[in-house]
Amino acid sequence: MSASKTVAITTPRGITCQVRIWDQPEHGASAVPIVYFHGVAGLFDDEPMLDELGKRYEVYAPVWPGFGDEPGEELIEDMLDFALHGWDVVARLEGDAEFNAPHLVGHGMGAMIAAEMAALAPRQFNRLALLDPMGLWLDSDPMPDVFTMLPFEFPEYLFSDSALGTKLLAGGLNFEDPKAIEDFLVRNSRRLGTAGKILFPIPNRRLSKRLYRVTDPTLLIWGAADRLVPTGPYSAAWQAAIAHASLSVIEGAGHMVTHEQPLAAAEAIQSHLE
């Protein structure tokens, strides 16, 4: 397993965030690093897909405001703030690690923001890969409302194997401990509260009318059993919106394809990037 470390960076806007870094790729490493943007579920302690990618690439995984211990989410109010924050982070990383135009990879909400970043600045990155992206809305196939889900309902929407999901999401949380419950409520409120600025009440901030600017080949990866962003209709909508999009549907995975089929997802990304 490749090793990761975590550093804190501060953007010019004044937001401090943690970035997990895999910077010891094995021999034959690619010269172009990956910046990975996590989704609503946050960055987990265990990120097997990134571990796998970390064998060949330098990988930088910033934590969104509101998802880490640092304050600062009040500085992010809308889609443009999120996208520019994403670019601020990339610029800071480029300066620190001396690279240019990384690959952008995002998952769920992180893919929505990565797509917005790509539409804003289509020449400032190398390749784009989006896993189960949010950001489009189809009246014919409405996404379920994450903002009304009770904690025990998340696994069935996020995972094809809800038992695995329950284990991963609970993360050893002890519901007998009032402090643990308070921490859980605070964390949940900050994360979903921040995500709500671009996902509530409907996760559509008119990205569809800007996606024409993404003209380079783009990879869409979808868990075959994604119940949050239903695979068939939404993958078709994204393919229609991006001129050169290819689709890789991965069996045995729901929305959290990053954790249910991490190796297959990493392999699909790798073959797109090379």
Added chain:
Amino acid sequence: MVKFCWFNLMPWPDLPDSFREDARSVWVDMPQRYFNPARANGVYHEYMDQLEFAESCGFDGIGVNEHHQNAYGIMPSPNLIAAGLARRTSKAAICVIGNSIALYNPPIRVAEEFAMLDCISGGRLVAGFPVGTSMDTNYCYGQIPALTRDKYAEAHELIMKAWAEKEPFAFDGKYNQLRYVNCWPKPIQAPHPPIYIPGGGSIETWDFCIDHDYNYSYLSFGGYIAGKMLLDGYWNRVAEKGKDNSPGRAAFAQTICVADNDAMAEELYAEHVLYFYNRCLHVYPGFADAPGYRTIKTIKHGALSQYQRSGVKAFNELTWKDLVDGGYVIAGGPDTVRERMEELIKTLRVGLVFNLMMIGNMPDWKVRYSTQMFAEKVMPQLRNLWPEYEADDRWWIKPLPESERVHPEVTFETRLRDWQAAR
């Protein structure tokens, strides 16, 4: 003098026995099939008549509020009801508790409509500015939870400035940009009507009320015993901020029913009270608190929504005995009710009580009987519980003097006769 405001939530009276099994929530995604517009014609008139009746019984105020997509409150626009009441009453305060100011686009609409109500009523408006529940504000009206309070604060600033300014001004807000703000009409009560902020447990609302000297109205269905913890917190905060502790700073909503004696109260009212607590308060927990709606401070304070408190019996499990013993409902003969009301007013330190007396599916005759009993046999005994604040009218209406008010009995025939006589 302790004030009493007779409040009508306007519950839909026809939810079937199987409602809890048939529908997941009484609010937000309430099934359409339960509503009957023709039936609503009678229901609205009955409820408005009851509010007018309360004035005739001597209540100081009559109260309405705003809920959306809600079967226990069929009043998305309280201002429409208040306009009707303003025409047909003459003494009672018209308490609109209130308009969810973050939901009006632009919120200058509230400044205008409240000014209209104050003019029509002759200066009898009490203006309520709720942040609004998550159900109404976020789920029904689509406001982004984490930005709701910020938007509320801006709307408040705009409305108060619109009432205060003497000249048109530009307002460059984050959520509202208006080149020409020029509130026309203005309220009679200057500089503005008394302002009441209904709260349901967010502690930042305390500071907002205290800093602006607004009344904090704790609206819950949990009753006065459970309400004490929260109001104690409020009064501690008032003291910390160095303000006086006039009871006028606080109000409380309480479910009340009065009969000749305690046994008769149960016989008359239990089924309707249980209809409300067991059936109407069936809110899907996923709608109770949109993530980001509560501040971190409030979550840490543990003052969570009444719809998701753990460790407390769910509303649907409560029996008449639970409700009465637990203070959710004050019910009984006049002596029992007076005794418990006195306890409420003293322990919570409130200057005004919102009397919830139209409960669930209570028929009109029982509502009026209970209301009249309260007005005649309970209310007079509770008036003077705060003698040292007798003259403190900071939180009450200041209507036009009687001599300056319109007297509708002057008909055109009178005028015509005067003119003919003068000729």
